[in-house]
Amino acid sequence: MGRHDDDDHARFERPRRRTRPRTKERPDYSGLPLGRVVTVDRGRYSVRLEEDRADGTGDAITAAKARSIRGVVVGDLVRLDGDVTGAEGTLSRIAEVLPRTTVLRRTADDDDPIERIVVANADQLVVVAALADPPPRPALIDRCLVAAFVAGMDPLVILTKSDLASPDEMIAALEPLDVAVLVIGRDADLAEVRASLADRISVLVGHSGVGKSTLVNQLVPDAFRTTSHVNAVTGRGRHTSTGSVVLDLPGGGRIVDTPGFRSFGLAHVEVEDVLKAFTDLHELTRDCPRGCTHLVDEPECAMDVAVADGRLSPARLASFRRILESREQV
Ligand SMILES: Nc1nc2c(ncn2[C@@H]2O[C@H](COP(=O)(O)OP(=O)(O)OP(=O)(O)O)[C@@H](O)[C@H]2O)c(=O)[nH]1
Ligand SMILES: [Zn+2]
Known part of the structure; x- marks a missing residue:
């Protein structure tokens, strides 16, 4: 001691x-x-x-x-x-x-004023979002992406309920960011999802009703048995636990299910923190004037210069700035 x-x-x-x-x-x-x-x-x-x-x-x-x-x-x-x-x-x-390779933080809330780490050592943040019922909330997806980039995790967006609405608009909004997107619906083949989750630790986040539980149950058929078993000593089952749980995937890899997830702590996220995940943009900002915020109202940002002379796609810059703006939204 x-x-x-x-x-x-x-x-x-x-x-x-x-x-x-x-x-x-x-x-x-x-x-x-x-x-x-x-x-x-x-x-x-x-x-x-x-x-x-x-x-x-x-x-x-x-x-x-x-x-x-x-x-x-x-x-x-x-x-x-x-x-x-x-x-x-x-x-x-x-x-x-052991030293953590990544840390994903959640926002402080009224019950708990401290911003806490939700999950350590995860490689990938999987944002589960429905294409309809409930309607998609693009700003929320953007916030999740920012959280992933800041945490040093790879983002993956899984769009659910493709039987109810087309994914085209959502895919177009995410494409310029080079974020991996998978689309699933009723009776979908999950082979691609399984392949994306293999051999790594992925945290699943998603709003109520998007189909996250449906997906977890398909991926880990005995999820309930496993989790109620690990809590046997405390006498608490999965349904009463408010925390995250790590589940082994049958094909290798693990997912972390995060029930009752609120939001991420983005209050103190700087542009530079996000830029680190965009090496091409980061490189360009070396030519920015001192103190450049890199935001849309910045008159001399080198990223705008790069767009003007064709070195950077306008959609990529606009999407990057869009996800930065999501930091302010709830
Ligand atoms: N049409 C359609 N409905 C789906 C699909 N996936 C799930 N659902 C339905 O959507 C509803 C919500 O699914 P859940 O898996 O419970 O959603 P959740 O995100 O876990 O939500 P909570 O349990 O509230 O956290 C259920 O009625 C599902 O049957 C899908 O691909 N297509
Ligand atoms: Zn700049």
Whole structure:
């Protein structure tokens, strides 16, 4: 315990001599089993061992976190200390959280004024949007795209209910951004969706009624059984849990279902944060005047110059600025 508490002070110390006793150094947890946090529920974490993934049937382990660890979120890769059998009544301990490759944040809300991380280490943000019933909300899709770019995740838009309306307009709005779009409807073949989700961790977001649950149930036929099982210790099933849950896909890869999702924390997102995901535009802005906002009312933005002399498509610039504007909308 005490050893770990020393960590915060370690960086202020003089360089360590080789002879420094081992006990004063950061404990080495690399020999402990590695797991993925699949749900978080009132201070209890359900963790699946990474080595179980080959057959996908390993029992989830219930763990608490060591006091020295600050935050643990769904998607975190953790080292587990103690009992990792997953047997009923056992409690393991999260000794270490591995550095996160990506973090997806959600907006603060009235109940909780802190902007929190929703999911760690996801590769892809899948925006599920209906073409009709409920009618599409393009600005909401744009906000999700901004959140994906800022989080360092690849965006994928899945347009549902193609049996009710044409996807052409939506596809045209997304095309200039080079965002991958898949269209599905009733009885659709999900082969392309499955291929896009294979071998990676994808977070699914979508408004109520867009068909996200329908899609999840098709992708993971035993989703309910799996998730109610991992929560057996706390006695809470999926339907009462408000958090996200990681589900293994039968064909490899994992999805993170995010029930009750509100919005993303875009309040402090800068243009530069989004630009990083658009290398061609980023490159062009090197010629911008100092302090250029790159927005539509900027008189000398180098991206407008590039459009004027044919080096940049007007649709791409307009779409880029459109998604930037979505930051202000709710
Ligand atoms: N026409 C049509 N209806 C669909 C399609 N996919 C889902 N639905 C219907 O849309 C409704 C909402 O689907 P859900 O899967 O429950 O939507 P959801 O996004 O999970 O919404 P919540 O459960 O409220 O979070 C249901 O009545 C589905 O049967 C589709 O491709 N075409
Ligand atoms: Zn500019």
